[in-house]
Amino acid sequence: MKTDILIIGAGPAGIFTAMELCRLGDRRHITIVEKGQPVERRHCPKPSAGHCVGCKPYCHITTGFSGAGAFSDGKLSLSCEVGGDLPSLIGEDFAQQLIRYTDRIYLEFGADEHVEGLSNSEAVKEIRLRAIRAGLKLVDCPIRHMGTERAQAIYLAIENKLREDGVELLFGSECVNVLLDGDLCRGAVVRCGEKEEEILADETIIATGRRGAEWLEKICAEHNIAHQPGTVDIGVRVEVRSEVMERVNEVLYESKLIGYPLPYRNKVRTFCQNPGGFVSQENYDNDLAVVNGHSYKELKSENTNLAILCSHNFNVPFNQPIEYAQKVGELTNMLGAGHILVQRYGDILDGKRTWDKELAQSNVRPTLPDAVAGDITSAMPYRAMTNILGFIRAMDEVVPGFAARETLLYSPELKFYSNRVRMDADLNTNVRALHCLGDSSGWTRGLMMASIMGVLMGRKLAASAGAAR
16 A cells, blocks of 8 residues: 555644645545544444443543543643743744744634633732642643533544544554665554454554554654654643532633642643542553543532642653553553552541542542552552652642542552654654654643644655755
8 A cells, every 4th residue: 555644643742643635735645544533433332331341442431532531531731831842943933923824723623712811810829829838830831721522522523534634544443563675664564353454654644642652662662763752741630529619610710730849849730620520541552540630511520620730740760651551551541450549638648548438538538439448658669658748748838728638549540642753843753754742752741732743744755845845
């Protein structure tokens, strides 16, 4: 099989690469290979089954058209300060310009015009003052919240538009390897069922998302694609009653706070805050269960959940940060018999596990019903746990009641984007005609930044084709 442009992965980075090429009138043939299913065929059976059934061969929440974006809470961060390190590669002003452009595309496909976190300047100042006193930094970041249910509709509309524009979408097809001829990438090997075939291409883009980060790391090592270990995030998902977060939810919707708690001074941050949201489970390869959070536009719970993530940067000789995080997750899953663990903050301070009867007596009722009450400290590395507890104490100064004894901590919350592929500002790797985008590349984190990286890739490919003509 032969195509002009081959995109591995139908997450936001791959989608927006193809979309921008089409918007610029590029007439080359584009093929997107995705091992999951189209949006309209992605379905998580948990709401009806009442528990995670461990879908095979992949989790529908994390895999398929739009990647984890279709089943996420659908937040678009509208500041280049949030979402990874791409601005350091292309420049902050240009990154912000791309965000404004990409945001307009999301609006065209039905995103809510309302932007959270823009008003109540005096109230924001009040929250920032409390953060400063607690030794934390409040990051200003307007949020466009699509909502989990609306995100699926938006990405379905984008999927249909790509089909109308002639983009070939190959679902149920997994990339096995890339094809190299010296320092030139000629395409990739793709498996569909039991059949493998080569797809030759003039340009190959790998955009496999966080789920594909480990696979890309192995590909880089096998083919000498220049890369280096990056940051891996290990943390917990915290759940409190929404009354505790009411002021912050009203003023900011999502409070992005960063701290460097003693004694280790590792970077710790909040991530993915979901007012009225639900804690959820995602399954990765090898049956690894990790925790996440969703927030719908209409359906609301009595709680607010958010992630607290501790960043780990490893030095030589260690070069397996993704595997390290996986081991933490596997150990936690072992303690929970394959399920997510949940523990009350007060029980951690008391050095005891949490029991189901104690959860039933609390004001905070878990929104993840099949989470197993237990002891997350038995699996969490001491350094990470110490950082998280220090950060929670600081958060309590910003949001009184956050460190209540009944506050729930779910584990493991892991972010797999450690491998950092070396690229220039034109998104070229050291292998000709091979480009790596999105969260798997190590340069982005989240929907918007991955999307703008795809837009930039589309522009670069269109410009190089124009120059060649």
